[in-house]
Amino acid sequence: MPNSRGAFAPSNYRFGLRLSERGYVVGIGDGIALIRGLPTARMDELISFDDGSTGLVFQLSKDMLGAILLAQSQGIKAGMSVQHTGRKLEIGVGEVLLGRVVDPLGNALDGLPDPGFREFHPLEAAAPPIIERDFVKEPLYTGSKIVDALIPIGKGQRQLIIGDDGTGKSTLALDAVINQRGRDVLCVIVLIGQTRASVAGTIETLRQTCALDYTVVVVAEANALPGFRYLAPFAGCAIAEHWMRLGRDTLVVYDDLTRHAQSYRELSLLLQRPPGREAYPGDIFYLHSRLLERSTVLGLPAGGGSMTALPIIETRQGELSAYIPTNLISITDGQIYFDSKLFASGILPAIDIGRSVSRIGGKAQHPAIKAASARIRLDYLQFLELELFARFGARLEAGVEEKLRQGRLLREILKQNPLEPLSEQAHLAWLRAYGEGLLNVLSPEQAAAGLQQVFEQLPGSGLKLESSKSQWLDRLKHWLSETYEPAA
Structure with a gap:
């Protein structure tokens, strides 16, 4: 019904005295706002400014709070009023995000309309x-x-x-992701602190390989x-x-957490x-542990989904004992180490097998692949x-010379072109063929071409090469002996 001024008021509206906290801006700059007032503000609470800007409470002190600016207008200035919202930061989730490029707030960056979100999930949540x-x-x-056979x-x-920058981690x-x-x-895929050209290149690669269809x-x-x-x-x-809570399997790539740690240090210093050490704040370890601890496998009562995390971290001159790398190594379940010397010598992927380890992946490895790759790591x-x-020029016995030849052959076999992932059947094929000694007829120079022809001889699909006496292996042995002369 209309009120005394002729305007319509909600039927449940009640006149009365209302009190609310209001703070004011005392400093602004570099994406940070310093605010006085709001004594009951909570960490990670959204706050609103009178000009429509929004912020996230990032630090609480005795008489002042610090906020990260999420949406900033040109009109924000010292003295502007700030008030509570009582909400925490959330991002839209769901199938509408597949194939999209968004910012950390869910806003579209791919030139398409913003996704029509129906579900939201808090950015900060406790680990399961x-x-x-x-x-x-x-x-x-x-x-x-290398990864699927030796570092599963x-x-x-x-x-x-x-690994160092530019060694093939991304x-x-x-x-x-493509596989x-x-x-x-x-x-x-989370791209942190990268140039626009690098981001565009990644998105174009995903689009050309049809991987963007199931990727955010x-x-x-x-x-x-x-x-x-x-x-x-x-x-x-x-x-x-x-998606994990809905019972889906997911894979998250953080590229990379070095820049993430640097951003956190920048905010903390501002x-x-x-x-603390290297000017990082004292809670830098907790920053990454609370992020990565959310990656796990859920039991069926909790949904049965999984979240696999591939965090990427950068080293300088191969120094593994630096502050952030040692933190991440202690948090994660293993590491894949990229060596710049291997990269410079043309051994790609430049993975150092001796320094790489998977602490729990072996329990998930397919039994056939696990059995076939049992001795390859030690042999290499x-x-x-x-x-x-x-290299010292010592005179070597014939048996040692043969081991060196087989080692060089294995090194060539393990080489792989970028963006050409192999199926698990192809992995098992070369592992079985190598374990049975069928590839010994190849010289190291023939390894790449011979291996590609071996993959073309694969029968059907699926992991069906369980027996070392299978007809496929017998046929492959005959074909290799007819195609290649025994390597010297």
């Missing part, structure tokens, strides 16, 4: 408790010969990808506010966590937090030692 978790028991295939990854595992992660096509695994790309570019770069991995985790490490010894 132990009682909800299950054992890692299913493999997640990356398509890489299971669904729900947190496997660190570490390429391996892209291979893993999930047709496997019912939903992927999230969360982007916080290098020129974005530090708050956006800080929130980006939590946004990607929230998107994948929603808010005058006490600096022994070859590296023999090769180092042989």
Whole structure:
């Protein structure tokens, strides 16, 4: 019904005195606002400014709070009024995100209309408790010969990808995403602090390989506010966590957490937090642990889904004992180490097998692949030692010379072109053929061409090569002996 001024008022409206807290801005700059007032503000609460800007409470002190600016207008200035919203930061989730490129708040960056979200998930959430978790028991295939055979990854595992800049870390992660096509695994790629050209290249690669159809790309570019770069991995985790709770298998790539840690350090120094080692705040370990602990396998009562995390971290001159790398190594379930010397010598992927390890992935590895690759890691490490010894020019026995030849052949077999992931059947094929000695007729120079022809001889599909006496192996042995002369 109309009120005394002729306007209509809601029927449940009641006149009365209302009190609300209001603060005011005392400082603004570099994506940070310093605010006085709002004594009951909570961490990670959204606050609103009178000009329509929004912020996220990031720090609480005795008489002032610090907030990250999420949406900033040109009119925001000191003295402006600020008030509570009582809400926490959430991001839209669901199937509408597949194939889209969004920022950490869910806003579209691909030129298409914003997704019509019906469901939302908080960016910050507690990791699933132990009682909800299950054992890692299913493999997640990356398509890489070295990884799937020697450093296996299971669904729900947190496997660190570490190495110097420009050694192929992101390429391996892209291979893993591309290899999930047709496997019912939903992927999230988080790009933190990268240039626009690098982001565009990644998206174009996903589009050309049809991997964008089952992938969400969360982007916080290098020129974005530090708050956006800080929130980006939590946004990607929230998107994948929603699907995990619905019983889906997901894969999240964080590229990379070095820039994420630097953004957190920047925010902390702007808010005058006490600096610690390398000027990082004292809670930098907790920052990444609370993010990565959300990746796990859920038991059936909790949904039965999984979230596999592939965080990427950068080293300088191969220094593994630096602050952030040691933190991430202690949090994750293993690491894949990329060596710049291997990369410079043309051994791609430049994975150092001796420094790489998967602590729990072996329990999820397919039994046939596990049995076929049992001795390859040891044989390869022994070859590296023999090769180092042989450089001194010592006279070697015939048996040692043969081991060196087989080691060089294995090194060539393990080489793989980027963005060409292999199926698990192809992995098992070369592992069986190598274990039976069928590939010994190849010289190291013939390895690439011969291996490709071996894959073309594969019968059918699926892991069916369980027996070393299978007809396929007999046929392959005959074909290799007819095609290649025995290697000297």
